[in-house]
Amino acid sequence: xxxxxxxxxxxxxxxxxxxxxxxxxxxxxxxxxxxxxxxxxxxxxxxxxxxxxxxxxxxxxxxxxxxxxxxxxxxxxxxxxxxxxxxxxxxxxxxxxxxxxxxxxxxxxxxxxxxxxxxxxxxxxxxxxxxxxxxxxxxxxxxxxxxxxxxxxxxxxxxxxxxxxxxxxxxxxxxxxxxxxxxxxxxxxxxxxxxxxxxxxxxxxxxxxxxxxxxxxxxxxxxxxxxxxxxxxxxxxxxxxxxxxxxxxxxxxxxxxxxxxxxxxxxxxxxxxxxxxxxxxxxxxxxxxxxxxxxxxxxxxxxxxxxxxxxxxxxxxxxxxxxxxxxxx
Numbered sequence: 346x347x348x349x350x351x352x353x354x355x356x357x358x359x360x361x362x363x364x365x366x367x368x369x370x371x372x373x374x375x376x377x378x379x380x381x382x383x384x385x386x387x388x389x390x391x392x393x394x395x396x397x398x399x400x401x402x403x404x405x406x407x408x409x410x411x412x413x414x415x416x417x418x419x420x421x422x423x424x425x426x427x428x429x430x431x432x433x434x435x436x437x438x439x440x441x442x443x444x445x446x447x448x449x450x451x452x453x454x455x456x457x458x459x460x461x462x463x464x465x466x467x468x469x470x471x472x473x474x475x476x477x478x479x480x481x482x483x484x485x486x487x488x489x490x491x492x493x494x495x496x497x498x499x500x501x502x503x504x505x506x507x508x509x510x511x512x513x514x515x516x517x518x519x520x521x522x523x524x525x526x527x528x529x530x531x532x533x534x535x536x537x538x539x540x541x542x543x544x545x546x547x548x549x550x551x552x553x554x555x556x557x558x559x560x561x562x563x564x565x566x567x568x569x570x571x572x573x574x575x576x577x578x579x580x581x582x583x584x585x586x587x588x589x590x591x592x593x594x595x596x597x598x599x600x601x602x603x604x605x606x607x608x609x610x611x612x613x614x615x616x617x618x619x620x621x622x623x624x625x626x627x628x629x630x631x632x633x634x635x636x637x638x639x640x641x642x643x644x645x646x647x648x649x650x651x652x653x654x655x656x657x658x659x660x661x662x663x664x665x666x667x668x669x670x671x672x673x674x
Contacts, residue, residue, distance in 0.1 A: 356427035356471075358382045358412065358460065359434030360405070363536040364476070366397035368431060368579040369405055375583075379405040380425045382418075382434065397536050412456030415463070422463040429586050430468070432460050433476045435509075436502065446501035453505035454512075461516045461524070472586040473524040475513040478506050479571070479597070479637055481528065489640040491595055492528070514593070523591045527582050530597035530639050533659060534575040535666035542604060543572065543663065546611050551667035553622050554615045562626045566605040571638040573598045574654040574662075584648040597639030598652040610660040615668065 355372045359365040360381030372379050379401075387394040388409065391402070398405070408424065410417035412434055422430075434456065436449045457475060464471050482490050483499035498504045510526050517524040537544040542563065552558040573596075581596045605619075612619035644650045654662075 352376060352378045353428045354378045354380065354425055355429045355431065356380045356382070356408075356422065356425050357431045357433060358456075359432075359476070360407070361387065361395050361398055362433065363397065363534055363538070363575050364433050364532075364579060364582075365431075366401070366536060367534070367576045368433070368582060369398060369401055371579055371583055373401065373404055377429075380421075380427065381405055381407050382410050382412075382421055383407045384411060385409040412452055412459060415459045418459045418463045419467065422467045427468055427471050429472045429474070430460065430464055431474045431476075431582065431586075432457060435476065435506070449501045450505050450508075453502070454508045457509035457512050461512060461522075465516060465520050465522060469520070469522060471523075472591070473513065473516070473522055474582060474586055475509055475524065475526040476582075477510045477526040477528045477593070478503070479528060479530040479595075479639060481507045481510060482637060485636060488636040489597075489599060489638045491640040492593055492643055510593075517591055523586070525585050525591040526593045527578075527585055528593065528595045528639070529578055529582075530571040530573065530595075530637070532573045532575040532578040532596075533663065535663050536575065537663070543607060544667075546604075546607055547660070547663040547667045548671075550608075550611045550615055550617065550619075550622075550664055551671045553612075554617065554668060555671050557671065559622065561608075561623045562628075563604060563608070563623060564625065564627075566608065566623070566625050567603055569601040569603045569637075571597045571599065571601055572607075572656060572659065573652045574659050577652060577654060581644055581648060581650045584650055588647065592643075592647065594644045594648065595639045595641060596644055596650070597641050598656075599639060599641055600656065601636075601638045602656050606656075607660060610657055611664050614661050614664045 355377045408421045435453045480503040481496045483497040533543045549561040608619040
């Protein structure tokens with residue numbers, strides 16, 4: 346990859362995911378040289394394993410490696426010599442973290458530790474971002490939550506992210522690394538995985554409209570979440586690493602919406618009544634915190650950031666994408 350000495354270098358783990366793809370686009374638009382960590386197996390099947398970044402492959406450089414392998418991360422950081430490191434990769438599906446706690450804890454905690462240690466040794470000047478999550482609050486003691494709210498994680502995923510948060514904070518305080526965490530609430534987009542409830546809703550609504558499906562089974566329709574758009578959340582992530590001092594931030598909309606509202610909005614976009622197609626099933630129920638909603642005041646004050654995409658516009662964008670997606674099949 347040809348670059349000039351003036352170009353900033355960014356290294357992204359999780360570049361093939363929803364957040365990584367939007368972040369890569371943002372950094373490229375700002376003139377960065379972008380590197381991404383990808384498992385070797387992904388190179389064998391790019392069409393299925395890298396669809397979110399297929400349009401970027403001629404503008405970025407992918408480095409084979411694994412979060413569980415310190416030597417591979419060490420080699421990747423040594424090769425890329427990044428100015429900014431965005432550690433987004435994790436086992437992130439909460440229900441899966443209950444089923445496979447060992448791999449979730451291993452990948453998320455050791456992977457973060459490996460990344461921090463490699464940066465400390467080879468790129469101590471690099472600014473480091475850790476993708477934290479509202480799941481760290483678990484069943485929160487205050488509403489809304491902010492940067493001072495205690496962590497009470499209620500899943501292996503949440504526990505692993507609390508550990509990563511404290512590892513990042515420790516490296517900041519002990520080694521003087523510019524390292525910070527973004528505590529991001531649920532953020533969605535047309536690039537969201539099909540296993541997540543929001544994409545499950547919009548994809549099934551589109552399939553029902555096309556006559557491919559007739560019914561959608563979900564869990565608790567009254568579960569509520571603070572949902573924003575992944576694209577603009579990545580703008581906040583980038584802004585964190587541009588500050589004079591490293592600091593942790595809550596990134597959210599500050600507004601709660603229920604799964605039922607999401608269904609209603611998605612189906613209405615297609616001229617359908619969700620009540621005729623959506624059923625609630627006990628097999629999909631899980632314990633959901635009722636008041637997991639954030640306060641973005643600090644991000645607004647320091648970063649000049651606030652959520653701009655409305656809930657309705659987010660849902661409509663996802664539905665429109667899936668309607669076109671299934672029409673093309």
